[in-house]
Amino acid sequence: MPIRLEPTPTLADRLRTASRPQFGIWSCSGSALVAEICAGAGLDIVLIDGEHSPVGLESILAQLQAVAAYPVTPLVRAPIGDTVIVKQLLDLGAQNLLIPMVNSAEQAAEMVAAVRYPPAGVRGVGSALARSARWSRIDDYLSRADGLVSLYVQIETVDGLANVDEIAAVDGVDGLLVGPADLAASMGLLGQQTHPEVVAAVETAIAAGTAAGKPVGVNAFDPVAADRYLAAGARWVLVGADVALLARASEALADRFIGGGSDVAPASY
Structure with a gap:
């Protein structure tokens, strides 16, 4: 007899029941091995990035499989808010999706329709062939x-x-x-994520989501910025990225053992 399976809780479930804010890390390298290392670090969320990373569906699938053994919530960012791409990500087993560059309620509603089956939405039905339903091993999927x-x-x-x-x-x-980097660029303040106007804009978004009863997250690799946004009501914060951590740590090694270090400024996101 086949094994009957139950899906893991969604990010929405975990945010709803968590007694504290949730903290996460970006998986941007495209490596399932690195994603697994991040999954075992003790953070709450691993965000697998399909927008700014060298990944395709197979790589995202491998990362989801690698982190599945750990008590961490995987979140997958689509490269774009496209119905077909959303369908593919859902079918390969992404339970939690992040859609970039959503600028209107109409766009948001289109994405809601993309993640739901008819008649509530437009998601194509292929679960019997897909990891999402574990090939029909999740009852009543x-x-x-x-x-x-x-x-x-x-x-x-x-x-x-x-x-x-x-x-x-x-x-x-x-x-x-909330993405402070792109928001700053859109405001004419490219690279100035900590500019007072950008910070105020982020806090405006946090307040709006909180008022609507929706948990708001933010990128904040700077601990000071993370603390400020937590105080403003952020319920989840992305506090680092695999590639950024590797870059800074390898530069520190070079500085320690060779001297001079790198003249590259520390990254912020």
Whole structure:
């Protein structure tokens, strides 16, 4: 007899029941081995990046398989808010999706439809062939699927910020993630994530999501910035990235043993 399986809790489940904010790390290297190392670090979330990383579906699948053995929540960022790509990511077993560059409530509603089966949405039905349902080893997957997926959208432009109240109010959006780097660029402040206007914009988005009852996350590799956004009400914070940690640590080794170090400024995101 085949093994009957139960899906793991979604990020929405964990944020709803957590007694403290959740902390995560980006997996940007494309390496399943590195993703597994990050999964065992003791953080709450591993965010597998499909937008700014050298990955395809096979790499994302391998990373999901690598982190599955650990008590960490995987979140997958799609490269773009495209219905077909969303369908593929869901079918390969991504329960938690992050959609970049969402600028309107209409875009957010389209993504809600993309993660739901008809009649509530437009997700194509292929679960019997897919890891999402463990090839029909999760009982009643089709009728339960809407509750087994969580959806997050990124606020990272001035348009998204202007529409953040409406975006947060969309039924089926489980939460927001604010991207200070792109938001700063959109505001004409490229590379100035800690500029007072950018910080104020991030806090505006946090307040809007909180008012709508949606947990808001933020990228904050600087601990001082992370603490400020936590004080403002952020419920989840991404505090580092695999490639950035490797870059800075290898530079520190060079500086310690060779001297002179690197003249590359520490990265912020």
